[in-house]
Amino acid sequence: MTTAALFQPLSIGNVNLKNRIVIAPMCQYSAIDGQMTDWHTMHLGTLAASGAGILTLEATAVSPEGRISYADVGLYSDACEAAMNKTLDAIRTWSDMPIAIQLGHAGRKASSQVPWKGGAQIPPGSAQSWQTVAPSAVPFKSDYDAPKALDIDDITRLRLEFADAAARAARLGLDAVQIHGAHGYLLHQFLSPLSNKRNDEYGGSLENRMRFPLEVFDAVRKAFPADRPVTMRVSATDWVEGGWDLEQTIAFAQALEERGCSAIHVSSGGLSPDQKIAVGPNYQVPFARAVKAATKMPVVAVGLITEFEQAEAILSTGDADMIAIARAILYNPRWPWHAAAHFGASVTAPNQYLRCQPRRFPSLFQG
Incomplete structure (x- = not known):
């Protein structure tokens, strides 16, 4: 039996994770009218066979205008729900990995082109575009149309x-909901004084800027079964002087915890093109460490976590309770298998793949 922290089980509400590896939400920009396609079945099916602890569906818009791009997934209509149900049914036929969903709204960063076509805002009046909305009429970039x-x-x-x-x-039987309050999208736009210039009860003081995100949490918590977790993803800092910062993030995390938030996923940035980030391995882990020290909620660390020993150190030193990987698992969809082999741990693998277990790792697959 391994002693690696990375492969210790963890329960969040009624969701039991076999290990501490979280597959973070990753937009695929491959939906049609908000509806998942065969690409999602293939993509998510691969990840659901990876041996991770939990799979999080990509940022899913709560309204058509909340999509980052015209090719984003939504969950705002019966057609969106039916398409997602088809994908989930296919995955669940072959995998028992818990599946969460990230619900969000892009706010002023909506109506954008897909990344491989530049990712810039598509102006209103153009094909596949719409009027964006935000707490205040402050555009994301100076050459963007004002929301x-x-x-x-x-x-x-x-x-x-x-x-x-x-x-x-x-209704879809998803195991958990994560609310997207990070990366410069709508809820983050309410939180940050750089994007929230309101003078009513939703702007100005920290209490007022937190008001709408907390109301959204309360609404989601009430609408989702009480025995299933609702979590939040936050950006701990805007990386811009005078913007959202770690001190405010901790206050927000404590307010979420008081309302029954089950876990918090700590990221950073995304609100301003003026951000200056010293990117490197573990560059966001200090934020997770600070939030963990100030709350009792399980904390997820993320950001350029690519190496097995790196992930283990984050957990074994108590900086976080789980690590999330995104690009690393796109590059290597069997990252958890290889991590388990490295630490002498076991992972669940499909029966169809059991015979690929390397001879030198006879206890790698649980079957």
């Missing part, structure tokens, strides 16, 4: 859209 500032009726509608998507996620 429409949300009024109180809009905010009420958005809360209901998050709740409706959470109810659809519950």
